[in-house]
Amino acid sequence: MNHCPNICKWGAVLLLVAVSAGCNSARPAADQLPGTSTSAPRFGQVASPPVQQPEKLEAGKPSQLAADAQESAKPVEANLTPDMPAPSTPAGAAGTTDKKVQTSSNPTPSETSKQPSETSESTYDAKKPSLMGLRLSDTKTTVKQKFEAPASEYEMDDDKDPLTVYEYEGFIVGFNRLNGVEFIEVTSKDINPGLNGLYLGQKVKDAETALGKPDTNTNYALHYKANGTVLKLDVDPKTETIQSIKLFAVKT
Structure with a gap:
């Protein structure tokens, strides 16, 4: 019997089957994409969307999502140009x-009340002789011209x-x-x-220095006494301070 041709024939067939199986195992699985499932949907089912793999972060570098969140959190600045005037406060x-x-x-x-001039009166x-820049020869008209209407x-x-008395702030006429x-x-x-710098409340020695x-x-x-007038300074004997200042005519 001639068994050699049959054995060679079956040997060749087995060799072809082994080579074919090895090629199929070396092929990539269904051209799979990174991050996608390899299972095919069954008939009548909707394929699930591919699962997105989490983004790998490098050390010290924020993710794109974090950068977008920071950018959106920045306040919107007013679009003002240098030529635009600043808003006025109502x-x-x-x-x-x-x-x-x-x-x-x-x-x-x-301060507006009239007083004797430091240079002339x-x-x-x-x-x-005068007091407050007024003399005994003056009249109501001249007094009102100098000091206006009395208080x-x-x-x-x-x-x-x-007698009719006009009362002003600090003196009377x-x-x-x-x-x-x-x-x-x-x-x-x-x-x-108007007495050479002498004021009410000063001392007797101040009056003698000034007058x-x-x-x-x-x-x-x-x-x-001068020209039919008397300038009288009333004095407190205990303190020797001037209590009042008056100018009047000498009574005959």
Whole structure:
């Protein structure tokens, strides 16, 4: 019997089968993509979407999702150009004030009250005695021209000659029935009476320095007489301070 051809024939067939099986095992599985499932959907089922593998992060480098989140969290800046004016704050808004500032050009009411000039009427002249820049030869009209209308006005009873009194801030002026000045009296130490720098409340020695030696000097008053007038300074004998300053006519 001739068995050799049959054995060779079957040997060749087995060799072809082995080679074919080896080729199929070396082929990639269904051209699989990274991150996708290798199982095919059964008939009547919807294929599941491929599962996205988590992104690998390098050390010290934020992920793209984190970078996008940071970018979206940034505040949107106003699109202002250099030529656009800054928005103005409405009147009455919080943090704004609308107050009038007090300056030297805007004096307080007390500063606006008229006083004797430091250059022309603050020097006492015995030949032309005056107080507050007023003389006994002045009238109501001249007083109002210098000091405007008084703060108050009242009558002083006098059997011989009733007097009308104008009261200003820091001094008073009395007028006789002919509207002439009868007396002037200083009532405040904060006002300049026009006596060479002497003020109410100063000492007797200050009066002698400013006005010289008085014609009469008692423990209670100093008298300076000139041209039918008397400048009288009432004095506190205990403290030797000047309590009042008056200018009036000598009674005959």
